[in-house]
Amino acid sequence: QLVESGGGSVQAGGSLRLSCAASEYTYTTNCMGWFRQATGKEREGVASIYTGGGRTNYADSVKGRFTISHDNAKNTLYLQVNSLKPEDTAMYYCAASSWYNCYSGSWATGTDFGYWGQGTQVTVS
Numbered sequence: 001q002l003v004e005s006g007g008g009s010v011q012a013g014g015s016l017r018l019s020c021a022a023s024e025y026t027y028t029t030n031c032m033g034w035f036r037q038a039t040g041k042e043r044e045g046v047a048s049i050y051t052g053g054g055r056t057n058y059a060d061s062v063k064g065r066f067t068i069s070h071d072n073a074k075n076t077l078y079l080q081v082n083s084l085k086p087e088d089t090a091m092y093y094c095a096a097s098s099w100y101n102c103y104s105g106s107w108a109t110g111t112d113f114g115y116w117g118q119g120t121q122v123t124v125s
Contacts, residue, residue, distance in 0.1 A: 007120030020077040020094030031102035036090035045108025091119040
């Protein structure tokens, strides 16, 4: 089970820290990622991380502004979002999959992620 938190409404240029608490950790869930879906748009991958080794992937649109991290002791995934723009407005979802997806060029599609949270809304004005 994945439970997101930390979303909210902020002004452009602001920051938020999204969190995703996982109820269990196995080798089948050690590629974790953040995805977002804006109203009327398709879901897109924002960032992913291999929790066993730290490899990270980022969408071009968020590089330099967003940072993904994972606390193994707390089994919690984070997304630090800085310099927010109105186009970052979306529902943000946490997801988990097997480790190899973090080394796949198609991770951002999210199709191989089998575990999903309910989402947390980020609104930038």
